[in-house]
Amino acid sequence: MSQETLRIQKISGHAGSVPGEGTQREYTVCKLIDTTTCIGCKACEVACMEWNDLPFGETVFDNTYQTMPETRWNYWNLILFNEHEREDGSLMWLMRKNQCMHCAEPGCLAACPSDGAIVQYTNGIVDFQQDKCIGCGYCITGCPFNIPKFNKETKRVYKCTLCTDRVSQGLEPACIKSCPTGCLHFGSKDDMKYLAEQRAKQLRDHYNFPKAGVYDPPGVGGTGVIYVLHDASQPELYGGLPKDPRIPLSVKLWKGPLKWLGNIAMVGGLIGLFVHYLRYGPKEREEEAKEPHEGAQP
Amino acid sequence: MSEHADQILPYGRVLRYPFWERLNHWIAAFSYIYLLLTGLAFWSPWLFWIAVLMGGGQISRMLHPWAGLIFFYAVARMYGYWSPQMKSTEVDKQWWRSLNHYVQNEDDKMPPAGRYNAGQKLLFWSFFYAAIVLLLTGIVLWFPEWIPWNLRLLRYVSVFLHPVAALFTIANFLIHIYMSVFAERGAFGSVIRGDVSLHFAKRYHPAWYEEIVRRANAPRK
Secondary structure, three states, X not given: OOHHHHOEEEEOOOOOOOOOOOOOOOOOEEEEEEOOOOOOOOHHHHHHHHHOOOOOOOOOOOOOOOOOOOOEOOEOOEEEXXXXXXXXXXXXXXXXXXXXXXXXXXXXXXXXXXXXXXXXXXXXXXXXXHHHOOOOOHHHHHOOOOOOEEXXXXXEEEOOOOOHHHHOOOOOOHHHHHXXXXXXXXXXXXXXXXXXXXXXXXXXXXXXXXXXXXXXXXXXXXXOEEEEEOOOOOXXXXXXXXXXXXXXXXXXXXXXXXXXXXXXXXXXXXXXXXXXXXXXXXXXXHHHHOOOOOOOOO | OOOOOOOEEOOOEEEOOOHHHHHHHHHHHHHHHHHHHHHHHHHOHHHOHHHXXXXXXXXXXXXXXXXXXXXXXXXXXXXXXXXXXXXXXXXXXHHHHOHHHHHOOOHHHOOOOOOOOHHHHHHHHHHHHHHHHHHHHXXXXXXXXXXXXXXXXXXXXXXXXXXXXXXXXXXXXHHHXXXXXXXXXXXXXXXXXXXXXXXXXXXXOHHHHHHHHHHHHOOOO
16 A cells, blocks of 8 residues: 555545545644735745646736736636725735635535545645546535636646645645745644744734734634734635635535435435335236227227 | 327327427437436445446536536427426316325226326426526536636535436436336337327326327217
8 A cells, every 4th residue: 555545534525434544643734824924026926836837827917916816727826915904094915825725624525526536635735636537616616715726628627736745755835935034834733823823922912913813714624724814803805815714505515414315315215116016016917908999999 | 188189090009109209208318317327426426436337527527518408408398399288287186185096006096187197297397397407507517617706606506406406306207217117007118109008098098088089089070
């Protein structure tokens, strides 16, 4: 058995158990993004394209410094800009590096019907396996962060891998390595959480940001990417970061109660019809049907 | 009752389904079976192997929507052929009240059904309305990447309603197969060769039978 298989703890569209569940002692990795020290230089965007050899696409100018409206199948890392006017009239420039959040309970993986197209490694990285992707786009529906993007040519879906190839070799992701201000950190989830809380406390105590806090949404089991925000009570200001992201209710109902009800109904229906046939049989025997016709004259 | 010219054929048989209706039925049937198999593969990880048998997950995902269009086309044709005969009547209400006799094969205790009995009418309308829901939600699921983020509710609704409508058709489909292949001898042949015996007509559709006889005995114009 390969090491790779042992390092998988969740598999999409999979019947039965998962080989790597609870078999490795490994840290959950985490990316910490301190939006308060991001200068919007986009070095991380370039590093991401470079390391992952992503083909170039056209940028979209919309009178801000933002490269394009949202991430693309070949643009996994995008800094979202927002000019925010505060209550006292002063201006704030909010910049958030947007990419896959690597949820502990990923909506994409829950929605995916294809066996092994989406996996979660024991270090917490959620990774798409495009060779097994069938291009149904259910992951797009399952994701509360609008991250998976469809490629019309290959008919598969792509997103940030958290540089799983680098991380598995003990390196930090490319975006982290490129950051010149040190607003990006990478390490174990516990360490990053501690660092983030310290920074948020500093912002509250010394920098006059009383609402500063850490974004690690519990609705998706926490994320493998956490943010320090000046105002944690309004994450929407940061390029529409959802306040309480969850797997959509309809996806949960579909994959939960509906699946069970549907399976019971289908199997129960088949059994019921079979038993009905055993009890009552056909409405008529062949011999009866042969009785001479009457009435009509052909 | 209907504009259907149910021709009396030799050997005591009557034409129930002309060629184009039979052909259309089988277009619907084969496209539905393909949709059912690939749909079940996407429905449960335990059934994903069906997609492998059907040529792989990618092929199944690619062809499922096209088969859906073919199925919807056939259902729309059925609406054209049969909807005038599917209107509910007073006899249908009595039929539902006597359902227990029908289930216990006591057909002589049933009110006289016409060309279609109340159960068949329900099957028709179930498939018709489910097909509309499946088409609308299916288009959303066909092109999820076209739905902008602020209209994502469309995807949320579709991803739930599509399997609900599909399960509803599966219930109808199972009963339809059971009734036509196993329970009512002669029904399956009627949609292959087109005709049923007058005995079949009299037994399962007495009002229809009366009409056939009346028309056959009426003086030619």
